[in-house]
Amino acid sequence: MTDPDFAERRARARERLDAIDPHKREGCVDADPHRRRWFEAVYELAGDDPAGVPWAGLAPHPVLAQWLEGRSLAGFRALDVGCGLGDNAEALARVGARVTAFDLVPRAVEWAQRRFSESAVAYRAADLFHAPPEWRGAFDLVHELYTLQALPESLLADAARALASFVAPGGMLLVITRARDAAQDVAGPPWPLTRAQIDALAVDGLWLASLEDIPATETVTRHWRAEFRREGGQ
Incomplete structure (x- = not known):
């Protein structure tokens, strides 16, 4: 990854995403059992920055x-x-x-x-x-x-x-x-x-x-x- 700020942006994005993930909070799984809304939020919040998508490595795994x-x-x-x-x-x-x-x-x-x-x-x-x-x-x-x-x-x-x-x-x-x-x-x-x-x-x-x-x-x-x-x- 050539972008020196990529890791920092990813870490900030991960914190934001964890904060809105009901599966990270006790007793809240029923709010989004298939995690569809959370996955949609990942891409919405990322805008055009792939660092906001935790699994996007911009290369094959x-x-x-x-x-x-x-x-x-x-x-x-x-x-x-x-x-x-x-x-x-x-x-x-x-x-x-x-x-x-x-x-x-x-x-x-x-x-x-x-x-x-x-x-x-x-x-x-x-x-x-x-x-x-x-x-x-x-x-x-x-x-x-x-x-x-x-x-x-x-x-x-x-x-x-x-x-x-x-x-x-x-x-x-x-x-x-x-x-x-x-x-x-x-x-x-x-x-x-x-x-x-x-x-x-x-x-x-x-x-x-x-x-x-x-x-x-x-x-x-x-x-x-x-x-x-x-x-x-x-």
């Missing part, structure tokens, strides 16, 4: 970028879940995938489209829990990064079924999320996932094919990188 190194997704139909400002969707497209990318917040989608105005990625506003029916079983690769850890535990089972529904026969669900041990207390959101929560994503015909426990570095916290597969295909 390093854990995804590492997975993509030397890999071709030519011909793959890919779905990027919770695309934000579009960097991960564009990374998938650069290695050959035909990418559909969606976000809950229309303002995020519009921002991504402005940033990548010449892109072949199909950006759409959509809700993970009420996705277009034509997406069912339509994707060879479903990429999910940081949506699950932003959801309360009560929504994870429904989210797992929604993600699984997108995966075509022979396809894959790739999940990248912050990781924690089962006994580790967290004051989320975000809520890093436990191994048991990762295992529980293997639903509706998906099975866990690969799980990497990626240790923290100076710039990235500990992460899970999990590949789930569905039998079938040619």
Whole structure:
């Protein structure tokens, strides 16, 4: 990041956003159970400053970028879940995938489209829990990064079924999320996932094919990188 003030602006934005997040206050979850209003507020308050979007790195996430190194997704139909400002969707497209990318917040989608105005990625506003029916079983690769850890535990089972529904026969669900041990207390959101929560994503015909426990570095916290597969295909 070349902007020397970026980190300071992000820290100030994070404080403002935490202050209006009902999931940060005892007994207030019912005020915004799916966190839709909070996500909308993130982009509204950010204006045109990406520092105001806590997950906007303005580059592909390093854990995804590492997975993509030397890999071709030519011909793959890919779905990027919770695309934000579009960097991960564009990374998938650069290695050959035909990418559909969606976000809950229309303002995020519009921002991504402005940033990548010449892109072949199909950006759409959509809700993970009420996705277009034509997406069912339509994707060879479903990429999910940081949506699950932003959801309360009560929504994870429904989210797992929604993600699984997108995966075509022979396809894959790739999940990248912050990781924690089962006994580790967290004051989320975000809520890093436990191994048991990762295992529980293997639903509706998906099975866990690969799980990497990626240790923290100076710039990235500990992460899970999990590949789930569905039998079938040619």
